[in-house]
Amino acid sequence: MTRSAKVPTLNEVAALARVSTATVSRFLNNPGVVAEETGERIREAVEQTGYIPNALAGDLASSKSRMVAVMIPHLENSLFNDMIERMVSEMTASGNNVMIGLTGTSPARTDSLVRAALARRVDAIISTGPASEQVDSLLARSHTLFIQVWELPEEPIGVAIGFSHEDVGRDIARFLASRGYRRPHLVTADSPRAKSRREGFVVEWRNLGFAAPSESIVDMPTRFGHARGVFAEIKRMDDRPDVVVCGSDHLAQGMIVEAQAAGWRVPDDLGVFGFGNNTISGEMRPTITSIEIDGARIAREVLAAIASHQQGRDFTSRKIDVGFRLIARESV
């Protein structure tokens, strides 16, 4: 690496442009407020020195960070990638930098990532996971907005933007019943939200007067590869299911592959229901019936909440239900 002995500072730019540091600072943050000729001199000085403002110093002085932290469990096989990608893009576009935290499923790790984010005085923390009391108390003394997505807790810490997972389960149950399915098999990940969806399904299914569905549990995150084991279970069952309700579209894709490899036709011999409406669900053969969550909408709501917060406005709606949509395709 070529590295110069010293990184240029505001002082040097100011000296070169024959103005005070205050004026350079003003020009950089709000060009309109500085006289044209002065601005021109500053521009040249910046150019000549290769000056890049020190955001650490700037943020400290102005006590705002224009940084946002995003906490997600995983990058691989994540149901959130599409939404996260949108959020990160738009945040960057609106001048925010994004710190990313991979929480896994460990509360301790989440805790330490939240601490790190607070230490950097981020304007907001966006979390796809549930918040612990630990985190709650950490946030109490901060000026950081906590945004929970995909979740609608009774009493959110900050803002919650999500939907009812129980309703998802209920809607799937009703839909399958109306299509004439009678022996669903549920594949549920070992996570609170997946369990809520399962709960919704089971309750509704019982209300409809049917016998309890058979079930499998898989670990997080729900993946393509889980299909092999689950399908093996299904094949062994005496009373074979007529439809599998999967925790993700990738798992649904895996189920289709496994079923077809065993010579079963989808949906004729076995229906397959996905979750998340990943792009592949419209591209698979057969295409996958799934639940769509409007990631773009969530991203927009998140940005709006952050913008309000950064402008010091109070954010009134603390819970925003973005709903979901059942997309009927070929696999069910």
Add this chain to the structure above:
Amino acid sequence: MTRSAKVPTLNEVAALARVSTATVSRFLNNPGVVAEETGERIREAVEQTGYIPNALAGDLASSKSRMVAVMIPHLENSLFNDMIERMVSEMTASGNNVMIGLTGTSPARTDSLVRAALARRVDAIISTGPASEQVDSLLARSHTLFIQVWELPEEPIGVAIGFSHEDVGRDIARFLASRGYRRPHLVTADSPRAKSRREGFVVEWRNLGFAAPSESIVDMPTRFGHARGVFAEIKRMDDRPDVVVCGSDHLAQGMIVEAQAAGWRVPDDLGVFGFGNNTISGEMRPTITSIEIDGARIAREVLAAIASHQQGRDFTSRKIDVGFRLIARESV
């Protein structure tokens, strides 16, 4: 949001513990250097006030950031997710925070993200994309280590950790030839690296004395969904290929699905070769023959380079070839 009027500072902790701010700072950063009883008082004061250090101020004062920026084109369908996930995890574990930049394929966006990272005085920028001259000159005046991964340029700006994409293409060509394939069809993404692999394949294939392969170009990133169009092309060809060389395992998966949907058997009627050795390549039916890049190895090398740099040591090996491995499975 409950928000206290004021976030506690070092001063308040120091006052409560009846010591100077210097001592609190020492205790927080290096507990061993402070007397036990003093430390105990400080611990209590921290607890009582709910103090969280201001990393902005700390980093400014110590002129180091313990932040690292990661630049990737996309989150969805990225060949790098596995490697990135590993890197982010280990960086976090070693006390670094990670800023993420989604560059897309736009140099302007990359440029502005690099600026933002430099403004935050990150210790290192890890980039999966090629570096422009723009970026090069920006970096010249910084103390930031630039790490290019998946790439081995002649004269790297900082450190390059990668492998030869041409060699990948050559190896695939030799492998397919040895398996008796004679009419390969190449699906290449519109990206420099994909083109290098293609180039390696084409050159080697010609060396082996065979006719030039047929080809398709797809846009970035190479996805499952590209398979439909490519397979349609293939079906229309007079001289049908006997194997498709795909730019990613997801595309390979799509090809298998399309081929099977059309009643072709893989690999009997059509071989399918992947790239990246994604987890699914071992789980698909048939399993996918692919090229493995050792993401864990790359992550380790990146971390080592950063650690050296943070400790002020000179990093001697500017180019690290991590190689690759051809994993033969069922699809070819």
Add this chain to the structure above:
DNA sequence: CTGAAAGCGCTTACAG
């Protein structure tokens, strides 16, 4: 439109 100066909240030689 511009400058002098205080302040943001830490760290770190320097002294003891």
Add this chain to the structure above:
DNA sequence: CTGAAAGCGCTTACAG
């Protein structure tokens, strides 16, 4: 082992 004080590189009322 601990403290007083300078300094990190900016921003922002306050004055003019």
